[in-house]
Amino acid sequence: MSVPNPLILANIIKDHCHQHPELDALTFVAIAEKGNIVDDIRTYQQLWDNGQRIAEALDQENMQQGEAFGLLMQNHPEFVDAMVGASISNTVFVPIDPRTKGDKLTYLLSFAECRGVIVADYALDNVIQILDQLPHLKWVWILDSGQNEATAENKPEHRHLAEIYSGSVPDIAVRASDPGAPMQMLYTSGTTGDPKAIMAPHSRFGGNATLGPLFGFRPGDRPYTGLSLTHANAQMITLGMGLLMGLRTVISRKFTKSKLWNITRHYGCTSFNLLGGMTNAIYSEPEYPDDNDNPVRFVLSAGMPESLWHSFQTRFDIKIFEFYGSAEGGITINPPGEGPVGSIGKPLPAMEARIFDENDLECAPNEPGEIVFRMIDGSPITVQYFRNPEASHNKMAGGWLRMGDIGYRDEQGWFYFLHRKGGGIRRNGEFIDPGAIEKILAEHPAVKDIFVYGVPASSGGVGEKDVVATLVLESELEFDSTEIFGYCQQKLDKNSVPSYLQVVDAIPKTASEKPQERFLLEQFSSDSSNIFTQ
DSSP states (O other): OOOOOTTSHHHHHHHHHHHOTTSOOEEEEEEOTTSOEEEEEEOHHHHHHHHHHHHHHHHHTTOOTTOEEEEEOSSOHHHHHHHHHHHHHTOEEEEEOTTOOHHHHHHHHHHTTEEEEEEEGGGHHHHHTTGGGOTTOOEEEEEOOSSOOOOOSSOOSEEEHHHHHTSOOOOOOOOOOOTTSEEEEEEOOOTTSSOOEEEEEHHHHHHHHTTGGGGTOOTTOOEEEOSOTTSHIIIIIIIHHHHHHTOOEEEESSOOTTTHHHHHHHHTOOEEEEETTHHHHHHTSOOOTTTTOSOOOEEEEESOOHHHHHHHHHHHTOEEEEEEEOTTSOEEEEOTTTSOTTOOBEEOTTEEEEEEOTTSOBOOTTOOEEEEEEETTOOOOOOOBTTOHHHHHHHTGGGOEEEEEEEEEOTTSOEEEEEETTOOEEETTEEEOHHHHHHHHHTSTTEEEEEEEEEEOTTOOTTOEEEEEEEEEOTTSOOOHHHHHHHHHHHSOGGGSOSEEEEOSSOOBOTTOOBOHHHHHHHOOTTSTTEEOO
């Protein structure tokens, strides 16, 4: 009889069920209308039982092993239940930001060949409106969160998760056995085109989960995150490491800067993780006498501004644990007190990292180039993008994992991140697709021409940019910046809404009609009369 692979999520949950089934493994936190904290707990036994119920329901939908389904919701306990159910049934889940709508949502569900979708009620309308464009989507399950009711007239045939959970607990053996097989499809941000779907294997989730001690976690710690489980950071760092180590993990339904310290105090959380400009958002909150009266020992940060590093630590009496990585692989860490302020650290012991120039020659210390990784023992880092063999090959060209990020290494071997290769716009840890913003604004009747680019973020976040939409207006129509911003908020994801509108007579272009960003950057000043903010 084969031994269950310990890197597979369902086996991790089942093993903990044998040891401490009633431990409050996960506490999901939401802020009620009156500002009070409410929560929902999952024990290991509940995770296992609900995973079994979902696996059985997936069988009833005739989901075959290796087939995919979408997962659209904020950080609810049902998100993790679905992860466990997919692991038991050996199906593939596709996490998607629940704010996604329209053409982008159609693309994400259809490209991944999702046969079904589990969606929270507040995102249901977005799914209903595109069902006629998704002929392969055969089923819809709804999480009744109480936050919203679907308003579309033609609701699909659907099941409610509450109905699935009301049944008895089946006894389905864990079918996932190959740690190299896909556990999920994680979409990239799609900076230079349509998002790519990373075929993330079970070993990526389970392997990262084993790194808890290297990331500073100790037995008895209580991690916290408000980052979305649709992204690798919260899912593979906080959730994965917490579950594997048996830590009592706390997860907010969504990020809240104003309640963060109250949550950590209420639950005794010893760490939390941050991305990019979130650091400045927290620091910009009014100072209180008890800012340093909290149980947090360290913050896992990806993109802490060097200028804020010491002040953040002092004000809140915490330590910064800086790290860098991607969903495809490649990690550096800078534990508190080990590396220079501002450094993303050094690679993990089993990996090596270098800085390559455009000819794949190693850069001299302090010379910028692309950050690349490989395993020291020569074993491959496998990256597979769904239905995109060319991108998969290019990502590992020459046996090196190409991060697509520009950085440098100092004389002591500490690495530093500068920006995305090609000048992509990274905002709140996500890379923004300028083309998607340009498409939406081009459809507005007042806009004659449009170009989107980035300027260094006012937050000071390392590698972060604010989004600038440069507009040429139809002369006969009155310009209303408030209306334009409102239009963007209705049509775009929050991170894609421009920070600035820059109104010009003409967008400078080359002979081939390519916009010349450098001239717009030279003209840009946040206090100019042609620059508008929300």
